[in-house]
Amino acid sequence: MSRVVRQLKFLNKISSTTIKPQILLNPESYGALNLTFQWQNHNGHMGARKFWHEYLPTLQFYNPELKINISRVKNDKKDVMVPCKLEILSPTGSVVETLDMRDKDKESIMDELLAKVNHERVSSKEIVKV
Amino acid sequence: MITFNVLKFFDQLTGEIKLMKDFVITVKGRLFKPCWTMLSTFSRRLTRQPISVRNGVSRFHSSAFTGAEEAPASTSSKLSKDQVKRREMRRMAQRKAVARKPASDHPLYMPVTKALRFLRAAEVGQPHTQQTLSLTTLVVAERGSPALSGNVSFPKPLKDIRVAVFTGDETQAQMAREKYHCHVVGGPELVERIKQGEVSLDFDKSLATPDIANLLASQLGRILGPKGLLPSAKKGTVSDDLESLIKDSMGTLPFRQRGNAISIAVAKSSFSDRQVLENIVAAQKSIKEALSNQKTKRPSLLSQTTLSSTHGPGIVIDFA
Numbered sequence: 523m524s525r526v527v528r529q530l531k532f533l534n535k536i537s538s539t540t541i542k543p544q545i546l547l548n549p550e551s552y553g554a555l556n557l558t559f560q561w562q563n564h565n566g567h568m569g570a571r572k573f574w575h576e577y578l579p580t581l582q583f584y585n586p587e588l589k590i591n592i593s594r595v596k597n598d599k600k601d602v603m604v605p606c607k608l609e610i611l612s613p614t615g616s617v618v619e620t621l622d623m624r625d626k627d628k629e630s631i632m633d634e635l636l637a638k639v640n641h642e643r644v645s646s647k648e649i650v651k652v
Numbered sequence: 653m654i655t656f657n658v659l660k661f662f663d664q665l666t667g668e669i670k671l672m673k674d675f676v677i678t679v680k681g682r683l684f685k686p687c688w689t690m691l692s693t694f695s696r697r698l699t700r701q702p703i704s705v706r707n708g709v710s711r712f713h714s715s716a717f718t719g720a721e722e723a724p725a726s727t728s729s730k731l732s733k734d735q736v737k738r739r740e741m742r743r744m745a746q747r748k749a750v751a752r753k754p755a756s757d758h759p760l761y762m763p764v765t766k767a768l769r770f771l772r773a774a775e776v777g778q779p780h781t782q783q784t785l786s787l788t789t790l791v792v793a794e795r796g797s798p799a800l801s802g803n804v805s806f807p808k809p810l811k812d813i814r815v816a817v818f819t820g821d822e823t824q825a826q827m828a829r830e831k832y833h834c835h836v837v838g839g840p841e842l843v844e845r846i847k848q849g850e851v852s853l854d855f856d857k858s859l860a861t862p863d864i865a866n867l868l869a870s871q872l873g874r875i876l877g878p879k880g881l882l883p884s885a886k887k888g889t890v891s892d893d894l895e896s897l898i899k900d901s902m903g904t905l906p907f908r909q910r911g912n913a914i915s916i917a918v919a920k921s922s923f924s925d926r927q928v929l930e931n932i933v934a935a936q937k938s939i940k941e942a943l944s945n946q947k948t949k950r951p952s953l954l955s956q957t958t959l960s961s962t963h964g965p966g967i968v969i970d971f972a
Contacts, residue, residue, distance in 0.1 A: 526759050526760060529965050530760070532965050533760075533965060536774060557777070574777050579773040579774055579776050580773070583769060583770070586769060586772065591777070592776075650766075652760075652762075
């Protein structure tokens with residue numbers, strides 16, 4: 523695979539081949555997403571990290587105004603519990619919805635997010651293909 | 653058309669992994685004459701045991717360690733001087749041809765605003781300090797022509813530029829310290845402290861007066877030189893009149909060609925599109941200026957320009 527092909531694949535992964543997060547959120551009702559999870563994978567934090575890496579770039583691509591803040595907590599001790607949550611904020615900054623991401627894989631986190639927010643899917647005409 | 657593929661091949665008789673050249677001739681897209689030749693170390697074995705080779709190849713295609721590789725570097729050293737020279741000329745011509753092509757021909761070309769949308773998406777959730785957008789321009793230079801370097805001043809700087817001032821003159825030092833709030837100011841005692849490693853080298857630029865320039869070059873050349881921080885008259889960072897120097901250098905960032913590319917950090921991904929564009933234009937202006945100031949008969953050419961971010965892809969943009 524050449525350098526250019528690999529790069530095109532990377533770009534298309536952000537804009538067109540990742541289907542689930544291709545949604546438009548109304549900027550008047552949602553202002554930001556706040557994610558808090560652990561740096562390390564243990565205690566069920568891996569799904570949250572994967573969700574960030576796989577789905578959030580596409581969500582950001584189609585919602586440039588949406589602020590996505592991620593705070594990752596470094597914690598080596600397995601008996602210390604770190605919150606693993608996703609907060610959906612309104613434009614004024616108040617929490618609208620909270621989603622627990624612990625012990626869930628990236629797909630179920632995405633499904634739950636889609637169920638909790640009002641959204642419309644990006645029409646096939648607007649999908650950017652490189 | 654002739655295609656070569658060098659394949660890894662496991663020889664069961666000797667238990668070694670060998671390289672094998674797969675050599676295929678196609679005419680108008682149709683396979684014309686497939687034949688296999690081995691690289692030098694294996695050629696004798698091929699003549700004696702052609703069947704085992706065929707078996708080896710089929711085993712290779714079904715096995716996991718499939719991979720095409722470049723021909724070993726040892727073949728290049730066998731070229732004569734004349735051949736090497738001709739090859740270099742050919743490569744130069746290729747690079748020049750690439751430089752002359754418009755950026756929009758490249759498959760990864762995008763307008764800057766669209767590229768920024770992709771880069772911001774790729775940087776999502778990363779710490780703000782890491783979300784730096786950088787601009788890399790390839791430079792096609794003749795052999796022996798001096799490297800491009802210059803100063804760029806951004807309308808929206810990424811950070812405060814820190815200036816270090818070396819001078820033995822107390823009034824000038826006072827002026828730098830109080831009027832311009834330079835990051836580090838000092839004379840020979842500062843040189844000694846830097847040499848001992850007591851002062852961290854977290855400044856972006858350094859200026860000096862001629863009385864201390866020689867001391868700097870002899871004492872700190874090894875420390876500041878590789879970072880491009882050593883003041884010198886040639887770079888225009890040594891002068892009796894420090895005030896005008898400091899005035900000019902506050903807000904400008906030095907850049908220089910490394911290898912065959914110039915790379916400048918132009919923005920953070922939190923900047924607005926307009927700010928990023930203004931910074932790119934400023935970078936373009938100062939690179940062009942460096943090109944026109946280059947002291948050579950054949951000036952270098954600017955080739956492909958990519959906009960990239962810390963975690964994101966490199967996207968080709970129009971920079972001409």
